[in-house]
Amino acid sequence: MTTTAHPAAALAGQADLPGAARRERTVDERTLDEQTRARYPDVEGFLDRDGVRVFYEAYGSAEPTILLFPTWGIVHSRSWKFQIPYFARHGRVVTFDRRGNGRSDRPGSASDQLLKPVRKRLFPIIGNGGGFMSFVHLDDAATATVLALEHDGHGIYNIVDDEPAPLRQWLPVLAEALGAGPPRRIPAWLARLVAGEDGVRMGTQTRGASNARAKSELGWALQYPSWRQGFAAAYASAAPDLARPRR
Structure with a gap:
């Protein structure tokens, strides 16, 4: 699945904007080899923005959409794993990894x-x-x-x-x-x-x-x-x- 979307808009489920490509897949298409999850995502994928791939996951489909930001610059979205099951019962939860963390792209060089x-x-x-x-x-x-x-x-x-x-x-x-x-x-x-x-x-x-x-x-x-x-x-x-x- 490929759509054109601005990262923030795509994550929040808003109107599509030019400048980024979104690729996602459902949890059924991935290997469930991570055993520390309290809840697996329903959808996961990458947002391409200016050549940088940002990894995100979505849980649930109800309203409202709850966007959980990384808690710190060097912490990826898995830090929310204990809170996600609760929030997903009350809305659509979206998490993402900052650039350089988790499954998102790394900087072009170390510095x-x-x-x-x-x-x-x-x-x-x-x-x-x-x-x-x-x-x-x-x-x-x-x-x-x-x-x-x-x-x-x-x-x-x-x-x-x-x-x-x-x-x-x-x-x-x-x-x-x-x-x-x-x-x-x-x-x-x-x-x-x-x-x-x-x-x-x-x-x-x-x-x-x-x-x-x-x-x-x-x-x-x-x-x-x-x-x-x-x-x-x-x-x-x-x-x-x-x-x-x-x-």
Whole structure:
């Protein structure tokens, strides 16, 4: 079955709009190999929008239509599995997986979801920008993975570089490396309305991680010990002095 529909309109059962293709199938056409469900969907499928496939499921057929949004950016629709049976007795329930979660399409590259907003100046510095983040270059992460697999002991390790950095420090450097304008600044109260409490906390209060245990127990030596060096290596448009430490 193929129809043309806008994702939000199709999910809510509203009038069709151009720009997306919907493909769905009934539950009878799928293999029931998932044993943790309290209720299986009656219909499941994908919405194609601008080349991105978004997976959705629908339960029941009565009115009203109840659209359950993912509870967090990194959580897929299965988080609603205990609530769906109840709501489906009182209406048509529709759930979907955000891009990058569940069965929906992944970003074009591992960092695509971060880099696009930075390039468009849609990734702001929130409040004092004091929330720390730890980075690691993919090559260093791969080396650490091999060392962990070959290590005789057991342990939990933070695979990050040597230099945790606050948002107000690393974001302008990343924007410069990408050839973008400087990031905007917004107050915490405004960010809270858009990104919620978790978004504000990440931008203002989070702490970085230490790689000391991974280095001491695994003998891990980083090729890119600072995110500055990692940015410079990863992005061809990086400024010549990007890898030089700054205060």
